[in-house]
Amino acid sequence: MKRKxxxxxxxxxxxxxxxxxxxxxxxxxxxxxWWGSQNxxxxxxxxxxxxxxxxxxxxxxxxxxxxxxxxxxxSTQAAGGELPDIMQHxxxxxxxxxxxxxxxxxxxxxxxxxxxxxxxxxSSLAGGMVAGQMYGINLGNNSEVFTLDTDAFAAAGLExxxxxxxxxxxxxxxxxxxxxxxxxxxxxxxxDQLWKSYYMGCCDQWAYAPDGRSLGYEDDQPLIDYYDxxxxxQESGGMQSYEDNIARGDQGVEAQLIVSQxxxxxxxWSNQIVAVWNAAGPERNFVMYPIPRPEGxxxxxxxxxxxxxxxxxxxxxxxxAAAFIDWFTNSVEANQILEAExxxxxxxxxxxSLMPNLGPAQAEMFSYLGIIEMDNSSIRPADPAAHxxxxxxxxxxxxxxxxxxxxxxPAEAAPYLREEANRILAxx
Amino acid sequence: MASATLTKAKRSQRSxxxxxxxxxxxxxxxxLAAFFLFTLIPITVSLALSFTDYNILxxxxxxxxxxxxxxxxxxDRRYARSVNATLNYVVFAVPLKLVFALGVAMLLNTGRRxxxxxxxxxxxxxxxxxxxxxxxMWREIFGNDGLVNFTLGLLGIEGPNWLGxxxxxxxxxxxxxxxxxxxxxxxxxxxxxxIPRHLYESAEIDGANALQRFLRIxxxxxxxIIFFNLIMQLISGFMVFTQAFIVTQGRPLDTTLFYALYxxxxxxxxxxxGYASAMAWVMLMxxxxxxxxxxxxxxxxxxxxxxxxxx
Numbered sequence: 001m002k003r004k005x006x007x008x009x010x011x012x013x014x015x016x017x018x019x020x021x022x023x024x025x026x027x028x029x030x031x032x033x034w035w036g037s038q039n040x041x042x043x044x045x046x047x048x049x050x051x052x053x054x055x056x057x058x059x060x061x062x063x064x065x066x067x068x069x070x071x072x073x074x075s076t077q078a079a080g081g082e083l084p085d086i087m088q089h090x091x092x093x094x095x096x097x098x099x100x101x102x103x104x105x106x107x108x109x110x111x112x113x114x115x116x117x118x119x120x121x122x123s124s125l126a127g128g129m130v131a132g133q134m135y136g137i138n139l140g141n142n143s144e145v146f147t148l149d150t151d152a153f154a155a156a157g158l159e160x161x162x163x164x165x166x167x168x169x170x171x172x173x174x175x176x177x178x179x180x181x182x183x184x185x186x187x188x189x190x191x192d193q194l195w196k197s198y199y200m201g202c203c204d205q206w207a208y209a210p211d212g213r214s215l216g217y218e219d220d221q222p223l224i225d226y227y228d229x230x231x232x233x234q235e236s237g238g239m240q241s242y243e244d245n246i247a248r249g250d251q252g253v254e255a256q257l258i259v260s261q262x263x264x265x266x267x268x269w270s271n272q273i274v275a276v277w278n279a280a281g282p283e284r285n286f287v288m289y290p291i292p293r294p295e296g297x298x299x300x301x302x303x304x305x306x307x308x309x310x311x312x313x314x315x316x317x318x319x320x321a322a323a324f325i326d327w328f329t330n331s332v333e334a335n336q337i338l339e340a341e342x343x344x345x346x347x348x349x350x351x352x353s354l355m356p357n358l359g360p361a362q363a364e365m366f367s368y369l370g371i372i373e374m375d376n377s378s379i380r381p382a383d384p385a386a387h388x389x390x391x392x393x394x395x396x397x398x399x400x401x402x403x404x405x406x407x408x409x410p411a412e413a414a415p416y417l418r419e420e421a422n423r424i425l426a427x428x
Numbered sequence: 429m430a431s432a433t434l435t436k437a438k439r440s441q442r443s444x445x446x447x448x449x450x451x452x453x454x455x456x457x458x459x460l461a462a463f464f465l466f467t468l469i470p471i472t473v474s475l476a477l478s479f480t481d482y483n484i485l486x487x488x489x490x491x492x493x494x495x496x497x498x499x500x501x502x503x504d505r506r507y508a509r510s511v512n513a514t515l516n517y518v519v520f521a522v523p524l525k526l527v528f529a530l531g532v533a534m535l536l537n538t539g540r541r542x543x544x545x546x547x548x549x550x551x552x553x554x555x556x557x558x559x560x561x562x563x564x565m566w567r568e569i570f571g572n573d574g575l576v577n578f579t580l581g582l583l584g585i586e587g588p589n590w591l592g593x594x595x596x597x598x599x600x601x602x603x604x605x606x607x608x609x610x611x612x613x614x615x616x617x618x619x620x621x622x623i624p625r626h627l628y629e630s631a632e633i634d635g636a637n638a639l640q641r642f643l644r645i646x647x648x649x650x651x652x653i654i655f656f657n658l659i660m661q662l663i664s665g666f667m668v669f670t671q672a673f674i675v676t677q678g679r680p681l682d683t684t685l686f687y688a689l690y691x692x693x694x695x696x697x698x699x700x701x702g703y704a705s706a707m708a709w710v711m712l713m714x715x716x717x718x719x720x721x722x723x724x725x726x727x728x729x730x731x732x733x734x735x736x737x738x739x
Contacts, residue, residue, distance in 0.1 A: 072696045079484040100485050246680045247572055247592035385486075389698055397506055401681050405594065 027059040030320050031084035034062075034307075035070035037253050039275040040341050047337045051327060058320055066252065071388075078102050078314070085315035086325065089136050089308040091127055092383040097310075098130040099385070104311040105133040109322040116330050124346040127305035127379070136308025137325050140343025143301045143372045144193065145270045146170075146186075146289045152264035156180035163290060163371065164299075170292040171229055174238035177264045184263040185238040187256060188245045189230060190400045192391045194267070194291075198226055200377040201293040201300035212384030214422050220414035222294070227403055227410035234404065242404035254279035258286075267291075270365050270372075271306045271343035277361035286361075288368035290375070301372050302379045306343035344369045386428040394420045478706035484699040496706035507707070509682040510690035516598055517686060518665040521605040526657055529609035533616035534646075547617070554610025562604075563674030567591070570600045570675075594681045601671050601684060612657040619653035620646070651730045659722055666715050687711055 034044060041064050048060045063084070065073060071093070077083050083102065097103050106128075109115045115137060117125060128136035153160060156177050161169050174185025199205040199217045209216040217223075233239035240257060248255070253272045257263035259280045268276065270288065277286060291300040309325045311318050328334055332353040335345055340362045345351050351366075358366065399417040402408045453460075478496060482489035500507050536547050553562070569575045570590040577587030590596045627645050636644065647654075669688040672678060678685035678693070691711070695704035 068697070075484045075699050076696060096485065102485070241592075243589050243592035243680070244572065245592075247589045249567060249591070249677070392693065392698065393506060397509075397682055401679070405681060407681075 027057055028317050028320050029059045029061055030086065030317055030324055031061045032063075032086040032321075032324075033070070033074060033084045034064050034088035035067045036064065036088075037272070037275040039254070039278050040064075043338050043341050047328065047334045050333065050337065051324060058324070060324065078312075081314055083312040083314040085311060085317055085321040086309050087312055088139075089310040091305055091308075092387060094128070094136055094308065094310070095130055095382045096385045098135050102313055103135045104313050104315065104318055105135060106137065106311065106322065107134050109326075110134060114319070114322045115326045119330070119347045119349045121346070121348070124305070128308050128310075136305070136310045137329055138305035138308055138346050139329070140271055140306045140340060140345055141303050141369055142306035142343040143270050143303050143369065143376070144197065144291055145268060145273070145368060146291060147258060147266045147268065147273060147276065148287050148289055149258055149261070149264045150285045150287050152177065152181060152183070152261070156264070160287065161289070164375075165289065165292050166295050166297075167226075167229060167292045168295065171233060171238065174233055174265070175236050178237045181264065183261065184240045184257060185233070186263050186265040186267065187240045187258075188242055188404075189239060189267055190242065190404060191267070192395050195223070195395065196380075196383075197291070197300050197302070197377075198222065200302070200380075201291070201297040204298065204377070206380040208381075208384055208387075208425070210381055212381065212386075212425065213428075214425050215418055220411075220418060223417075224410040224414050227414075230404070231406075231410070242401075269306065269343075270368055271341060273365050273368075274339065274341040274359075274361045277359075282360070286364065288364055290372060299372075299375050299377050301375075302377050303369070303372055304379055340365065384425060384428065386424050389428075390421045390424050394424065474705040474708060477702050478709050480702040481700075482702040482705075484696075484701055486699075489702065492702075496703050497710070499703065500707060500710065506682060506685065506690065510685045510687050513598065513678075513683055513685050514666060514668070514687040516683075517602060517605075517668060518662065521602045521668075522658070522661045522665045524602060524606045525609050525661055526612060526654070528606045529612035529657070530616050530650075530654075532609060533613045533620055536613075537617060537620045547614075551610040551614060554608045560670070560674055563671055566600065566604050566671070566675050591676060592680060594683045597676050597680055598684050601668070601675060604671055604675070605665070605668070612661060615653055615657055616650070619650050623649045648731045652732060655722075655726050655730045659719055662718060662722065663715055666711065666718075 032048075034040070036044070044064070045062065048062055052058060052060055061084075063073075070088070074083065074087055078100075089097065089103075094103075106115060110117055120138075124138050124141060125134065128134050128138055148160065150160065157180065158173060158176055161173060177183065177185040196207040199207060199222060202222045203217065203219070206216045208214075230239060234241050240263065253268060253275045256266045256268065256276060258266035259276060266276065273286065273288060277284065280286075293300055309328065311321045311325070315321055328338075329345075330347050330350065332350055335347075335350045335354060336357075339359065340354060344366055345354065354362070355366075394417060398420060399413050403410050403413050477489070479491055479493060480489045481492050481495070532550055536543055536550070567574075571577075572589060572592075574590075576590065580587040588596055590600050623646065627649070628641055631641050631645060667688050668686050669692065672684045672686045672689045673692070676684040678689050687707070688711075691704050691707045694700045694707065
């Protein structure tokens with residue numbers, strides 16, 4: 001019986017020891033949270049460890065998760081007043097979070113040089129501005145991409161298409177890959193991102209109106225044509241079937257069919273080529289292409305900040321957080337670890353220092369962004385706050401799924417999508 | 429004997445009333461504190477929230493009367509589908525699980541050597557039951573190149589895309605539920621052991637065969653246990669979440685979008701806490717009502733041996 005108090009005291013000490021130790025060393029804790037793939041987690045943690053080594057007074061406590069869980073977790077933390085100091089943010093959601101007073105403007109840190117933007121082009125910074133103030137530091141430039149497996153193309157006896165390839169050419173290629181190699185041309189192409197940008201190519205429009213209160217296109221026909229094409233491709237096997245995609249579940253970028261050589265093409269964000277190539281293996285050969293366009297149409301690509309680091313209004317140590325963001329953005333050492341996995345770095349000094357030693361994935365991404373810079377559509381306003389609701393309540397369950405399962409034709413489903421999406425957008 | 433103990437207990441209860449109660453409350457104090465803090469208060473708050481448009485991010489929470497309920501019953505097509513999916517699940521999963529549990533319990537209700545090893549082995553799936561690991565494993569088993577289709581392939585049958593087809597996806601979850609029969613099985617087993625042996629012996633002497641013994645002795649004697657298991661499984665059936673969250677994510681075509689999953693989606697993915705609270709309360713009412721109905725029906729089919737005095 002006498003041992004019990006001792007045991008209890010030991011337990012309590014074990015529990016509070018980390019706090020005590022931290023206090024004894026007088027460390028400042030900076031909490032940070034991001035979303036991403038395994039590749040990103042590994043790189044970011046390595047960079048954080050280097051920063052802690054260089055700054056013994058700082059203890060960085062990190063959390064990471066996939067895209068969906070990130071927002072679930074962070075919005076719950078926001079409600080509880082428990083947001084970390086730094087959170088990774090997205091162009092589509094920045095406005096909503098600023099409107100709800102959850103982020104800190106960074107302008108004063110930029111003015112006093114805590115966050116050095118000397119080597120960052122204004123165009124790269126613009127995406128992080130809301131109502132004239134800076135709320136997010138761009139971590140890399142990004143664009144959507146169709147990645148082609150050149151070895152598979154060679155094996156199928158196919159020439160690489162021109163950079164301004166059309167959807168018709170794409171459909172032919174996907175079908176030829178299917179018939180020559182008996183693999184899919186590409187994974188499913190039903191993401192809401194492609195819906196949002198599809199109207200750029202044909203009509204210089206965007207899924208949402210500039211004020212975000214309604215859809216931004218009047219004619220359903222281009223959308224109907226696009227989904228008719230997807231249905232043809234699904235039928236022929238040129239595209240993975242929607243059913244198969246669901247059966248596999250959402251397993252992240254690294255599980256794309258192109259990685260396992262079950263498809264010869266893939267659609268993703270340009271920065272994800274680092275994770276894709278890493279998962280596929282260094283012996284593979286990929287080349288990055290813009291999104292196909294309609295006959296006589298224009299580019300459907302635009303350059304977007306891949307993600308931001310933002311400081312939350314609930315941060316305990318915003319000054320230390322700003323210093324970390326500066327290091328993450330401007331330090332050559334940090335970026336040699338990160339290796340442009342979050343997109344092409346915005347600092348020209350960092351870019352130049354990375355150039356000589358780029359890996360094949362990074363080199364391809366840099367040159368791809370160069371191509372897109374020459375020919376693109378301009379970036380559209382951030383998504384309206386109701387975007388998540390439109391996608392999860394209407395776009396996927398009432399349009400994509402019934403259409404891809406053949407329960408309703410695209411021509412029948414498109415007007416309903418418009419009607420319901422407009423209702424949600426008007427009500428927000 | 430029994431009545432003597434009872435009077436004695438009553439007397440001592442009266443004399444030490446205050447002191448005993450204080451000690452009692454002290455002992456359950458931690459539980460009470462946690463119950464108020466983490467259960468009762470949140471439940472009360474959620475009732476209040478169900479009449480508001482509270483959104484986690486924008487944090488407004490204005491009183492909107494019955495709008496949430498109006499939206500749920502008349503406007504939200506996915507709500508109707510989630511109710512449909514949940515009913516589909518409960519109607520098949522609960523009876524299947526009970527039948528399975530009873531069957532295995534009867535197999536294990538023998539005096540043979542090594543039977544306790546089997547009991548532990550059959551209970552194991554329920555311990556790991558609601559876990560992420562099992563759900564992930566289920567994905568693999570029913571995946572395109574999974575165990576099920578591989579086995580069917582050996583028999584020359586090309587298996588369907590279990591998780592991808594709207595007709596089959598929910599069945600993978602129903603089978604998962606049936607496989608996790610451990611806890612009702614244990615309760616059935618205890619019930620079976622309580623059935624007096626002499627009933628079977630006299631039935632055998634009277635020439636009753638195995639089926640007759642099962643229908644005339646085992647089932648009636650087990651009805652209190654069946655009743656208990658039915659209530660427990662009904663309640664947990666309506667609250668099914670983890671399996672759908674991990675294995676199917678509500679897809680395809682919302683055929684596995686169970687009620688609790690949809691509540692979660694609304695609350696934590698779309699931040700609509702007010703609407704989600706209203707949905708949760710409707711669920712609570714429905715479960716309470718069904719439980720009450722089952723209780724009401726029990727006087728018609730549940731047979732209590734003790735009613736007839738000592739055997």
